Every structure is written in C-alpha cells, then in structure tokens.
Amino acid sequence: xxxxxxxxxxxxxxxxxxxxxxxxxxxxxxxxxxxxxxxxxxxxxxxxxxxxxxxxxxxxxxxxxxxxxxxxxxxxxxxxxxxxxxxxxxxxxxxxxxxxxxxxxxxxxxxxxxxxxxxxxxxxxxxxxxxxxxxxxxxxxxxxxxxxxxxxxxxxxxxxxxxxxxxxxxxxxxxxxxxxxxxxxxxxxxxxxxxxxxxxxxxxxxxxxxxxxxxxxxxxxxxxxxxxxxxxxxxxxxxxxxxxxxxxxxxxxxxxxxxxxxxxxxxxxxxxxxxxxxxxxxxxxxxxxxxxxxxxxxxxxxxxxxxxxxxxxxxxxxxxxxxx
Amino acid sequence: xxxxxxxxxxxxxxxxxxxxxxxxxxxxxxxxxxxxxxxxxxxxxxxxxxxxxxxxxxxxxxxxxxxxxxxxxxxxxxxxxxxxxxxxxxxxxxxxxxxxxxxxxxxxxxxxxxxxxxxxxxxxxxxxxxxxxxxxxxxxxxxxxxxxxxxxxxxxxxxxxxxxxxxxxxxxxxxxxxxxxxxxxxxxxxxxxxxxxxxxxxxxxxxxxxxxxxxxxxxxxxxxxxxxxxxxxxxxxxxxxxxxxxxxxxxxxxxxxxxxxxxxxxxxxxxxxxxxxxxxxxxxxxxxxxxxxxxxxxxxxxxxxxxxxxxx
Numbered sequence: 095x096x097x098x099x100x101x102x103x104x105x106x107x108x109x110x111x112x113x114x115x116x117x118x119x120x121x122x123x124x125x126x127x128x129x130x131x132x133x134x135x136x137x138x139x140x141x142x143x144x145x146x147x148x149x150x151x152x153x154x155x156x157x158x159x160x161x162x163x164x165x166x167x168x169x170x171x172x173x174x175x176x177x178x179x180x181x182x183x184x185x186x187x188x189x190x191x192x193x194x195x196x197x198x199x200x201x202x203x204x205x206x207x208x209x210x211x212x213x214x215x216x217x218x219x220x221x222x223x224x225x226x227x228x229x230x231x232x233x234x235x236x237x238x239x240x241x242x243x244x245x246x247x248x249x250x251x252x253x254x255x256x257x258x259x260x261x262x263x264x265x266x267x268x269x270x271x272x273x274x275x276x277x278x279x280x281x282x283x284x285x286x287x288x289x290x291x292x293x294x295x296x297x298x299x300x301x302x303x304x305x306x307x308x309x310x311x312x313x314x315x316x317x318x319x320x321x322x323x324x325x326x327x328x329x330x331x332x333x334x335x336x337x338x339x340x341x342x343x344x345x346x347x348x349x350x351x352x353x354x355x356x357x358x359x360x361x362x363x364x365x366x367x368x369x370x371x372x373x374x375x376x377x378x379x380x381x382x383x384x385x386x387x388x389x390x391x392x393x394x395x396x397x398x399x400x401x402x403x404x405x406x407x408x409x410x411x412x413x414x415x416x417x418x
Numbered sequence: 419x420x421x422x423x424x425x426x427x428x429x430x431x432x433x434x435x436x437x438x439x440x441x442x443x444x445x446x447x448x449x450x451x452x453x454x455x456x457x458x459x460x461x462x463x464x465x466x467x468x469x470x471x472x473x474x475x476x477x478x479x480x481x482x483x484x485x486x487x488x489x490x491x492x493x494x495x496x497x498x499x500x501x502x503x504x505x506x507x508x509x510x511x512x513x514x515x516x517x518x519x520x521x522x523x524x525x526x527x528x529x530x531x532x533x534x535x536x537x538x539x540x541x542x543x544x545x546x547x548x549x550x551x552x553x554x555x556x557x558x559x560x561x562x563x564x565x566x567x568x569x570x571x572x573x574x575x576x577x578x579x580x581x582x583x584x585x586x587x588x589x590x591x592x593x594x595x596x597x598x599x600x601x602x603x604x605x606x607x608x609x610x611x612x613x614x615x616x617x618x619x620x621x622x623x624x625x626x627x628x629x630x631x632x633x634x635x636x637x638x639x640x641x642x643x644x645x646x647x648x649x650x651x652x653x654x655x656x657x658x659x660x661x662x663x664x665x666x667x668x669x670x671x672x673x674x675x676x677x678x679x680x681x682x683x684x685x686x687x688x689x690x691x692x693x694x695x696x697x698x699x700x701x702x703x704x705x706x707x708x709x710x711x712x713x714x715x716x717x718x719x720x721x722x723x724x725x726x727x728x729x730x
Contacts, residue, residue, distance in 0.1 A: 210677035211699040240492050240641055240681050243702035244464035271461035280642040286423040324635035327627045360678040
C-alpha cells in the first residue's frame, strides 16, 4: 500500500500538517488510514488549531479512496443502462448481423479466430468501413502485421456511397475515410502505451469537445495473437499476466467508453487434428463473444460459427461472401 | 499507467512497488496527448499508397497477381518445394530493387541473409547482366543509351547487395536485431531477403514452444523494420508434410502460428512441367495463380518456346 505522502503532490489539501497529524496517530500509509477509526480521527482533528485544513485533507483522502472502485449498481439500473447505451453496430454482412442478433455489441469484447487467410482481416476492414459510413463515427484500427489496406476500405466505402439508398448528400470518400484511424503496434508494450494514450484522450474533456460527430465507437485489434505469442510461455508467468491484463484493459475501455472492441486471433492445431483458437485456456474466458472463421478452399465464401456468446446458443453458423 | 505494464525487470519492479510507486506519473510527468500519436487516417494512407512502389519480379504474370510486384512496408513469405526457384526469385529481387527510379525501379540497396549457403555470386552476376541488358533494350527505343551505360554497371549492382551468412539460429536472431542499426546507417536499403528463414529452426530444435516464441518475435521485428524504413521483406520458407485424416499434404514449414506472421504469402509449385506461383494470402488482392519460368536470364514469364524441363 502506498505511503500517504505519495498523494501529497496530487492533492494540495493533503499537506505536511495533515501528514504530521496522521503520523502522530500511527497512520503512515493508505492502509493504516482505512483501518483506523475515522470518527475518532475527525473528532481529534476538531481539537487541533488547523482543524478545517485537517478535515479537508481527510475528506480528500476518503474521496480518493472512493474513486478507486467502480460504483455500485443494482439490477434495474444495469438493465436501464444496457437498454439505453448498449447498441449493436451492424457489420455490413447481413448473415453475420442476424447471427450475432444485431451485430457487434457495444461494451463487449468480440474475438474472431481463424486459420491463416480465412478472411479475418477482410472482415475487420469491411466492418470498419461499414461502421464509419453508417454511424458517422470514428473507428480505430490497431494493426500488427501491416495488413491495413486502404484500397479495400475505399472499395467498400465507394460501393456504399453508390448504393441507391443514400439519405445524406455531401458525404465524400475522403470524409468517411478520414474518420478511420490506423496505427501500427508491433509489441505488447507499445500496445499498452497506445491503449493508455487512448484512455487519456477519451477521458479528457478537450477531446470530447473537439470531435462531436466522430465519437469513437469501434476499436479493432488485428491481431492480438501476434503481440502475445512472443511472450507467452517461457520461464516466468509474466507473459501470461500481460496477456490477461491486455484483455482486461480492452474490456474496461469497452465498458467505460461504450466501445465495441473486435480482436482477431489465429488458430493452432489441437488434439485430434482440429483447429482451436490460439492463446490457450486462460484467454478463453476473456472475450465476451468468440467466433470461429473458416474459408472454403479456393473460394470467396467464409463460414462463421459461434464458439461463445453471452446471450446466444453456441454452434450456430452463418456464411458471408468476400466480394471483389 | 501502471508499473506492471512497463518493461521493467522483475527485481526493478519489486523495488518500485515496495517504495510505493504504482503509477508512471508518480515519478514522471505525463501529459495527455492526442488520440494515439502516430495514428494515420485511412484517407492519408490511401493517398500515400497511390505513390507506393513495387519491386518487379521481371515476370509480367507474377507482377500482375502481386499488384505490380513485391510491395514495400509488407512481409511477403515465399514457399515451395526444393528446386522450384525460391533462391532464384530472391536473387532476382535483390537485383531488381536496384533498377534506377528513371527506369521504373526503386533505386535502393538489398540485404541478403543467407542461412543455407545457396547464394551463388556467379548466378547473381548473370542475373545482373541480363537485367542491365533488358533496361538497355528498353532504353534503346528512346536513344538515351550513353547515359544509361555510364550509370549501370554489374559491379555496382553486386556492390549494393549486402550479404550476411548465418550458421545458427542465434546468429539469425542476432542479425535481425542488428539490422535496425545497419539500415539506419546505410539508408536506401529497400529490400531484406532471408533465405531461408526455416533452415536453422528445423533440425535439432527441441523446444517447439521456444521456437514459436522466437519466430513470432522475429516476425514482429521485421514488421517494425518494414514499416519504419518503408522497405520490403521477403522470407523464403520450405515445405513439410502434414498428415490430415490419413492423407498427406504438403504445407509450408514452421507451423500454424508462423503462417499468421506474414502479410502476403506466395506458394510456388509445379503444374505438370511448368512452374506456377499462387498468391495464398493478401490483404488487398484476390487470390490467384500465375505461371513463371526460371531461365539463364533469371525469373521471366513463360513463353511457349522456352519452357524448361523439370529435372528429377
């Protein structure tokens, strides 16, 4: 538990006066503070000459502690918040949207696993183009294998713009493509840094005021397994914990800022020669929804099946066609 | 940002935690920056890509399926059975990257990392000579012969191929780690060819989990180099037999995890007596096949009169 004095420069009301006062009662760290009888402490503070400053400081520490945990919610509040906030983002493939009961769910982490060249990157590119077009929002694409193809995105957006039911005029290819951001990350530590910067930007007021119409709604990581495979296994458990931590950070971003997060994973050969998603048993419980993709030999038809879903039965499948 | 997500060694991390520092901002000043500094919009990338160059393979059909040739900023894996022409393709690309910009090339240098010892200087000399001859033939039509002859010389082409001979997997890892410094010093390197990436990882490599980790780390480092210096990376791979449901199938070596490491993949195979290339994985191009041939001049398109007989 950190010592109280490390809070000193963050909160000016926690000054040396307060620290001295606390130290005189044997309180040196935040843990001591929690364990101590607070009513007694406040009563004792009253008797001091600088009681106002001391009480302010104590209140500040208590607020800081309260902010460390997620607020309590009851079932009704959760249901209302879900109905109000958690929308589905259509991916643009009708069969898949029906399969997923509406598309990619905001607030959820969806994993798309499949063998090499099964259409994962194509699915992500198409979904990014479709979401940016339909919802006039921003999409962030974190790319680990230099496979972000602006050509494919422009192809998709041009087809959407040319379709008969375009309601709004004046939307251009440039406008829509400018709201799709792509960033390359090549190792797990730069991924943490990128996600941290993203969180800072999303939470700062400045960002929200600047970009009213292009709120970030979809975050795609293609692929998360290329970042984790180099560190998983080996001598220490560090790789394992980093993998779980990146999963938690992605889920936290999804819930806090109402994003839909889509990650891709590759497959490995399991027992009996069947393919199973990579990254092992511990990763299985991290995504909310898991999908398995496969492509028929030499064709453009891809089949998607549900491995895990929070509200749908597993094993259901749907197909989609990669055009062009 | 919390301490555990930073690359500290466990002992340093333990020391920081016991001193009470759990967040990066406890001991450094952090200012919120714009959304993921370094992110580009898709529109900017599209505009950049319009001017992106490709490295021609000297075979029009092969260039056709690759969208103009081997693209920069991407890792292309080329695999095939022994004798199909992987090393020939590697040497051809090492020469073709040096074609000056005026004649449709990149005017860059090449790094050739040889793990098998299959690079032959005499063959590179032959291919370089034919490449210059082809350029001269094209230039002859525009009467600029004199200028061309001065600038292109076989020795200059050979001098711009940086050759590394690797004898073990640790040397391979060391070379990849060293490449960043080397390329920053050299400037102008436009292609890295590793022939082959598989060789030292196949025999006597007991720990398969270690192999997966090392190879994926290698691939990620190459990706970073490709993006940072805007160059092409070509990795040549061997084949192995996979047993599925009692039948045997030829697939590329190094396993499933490795197949996800590249951006593009080309498989070279025999179709009767003809060599063919199949584009197996690409983020922006349709999967298709094209025939090619290996001649004394290097990799060329198939013309019905000069099909080479397969030597078995």
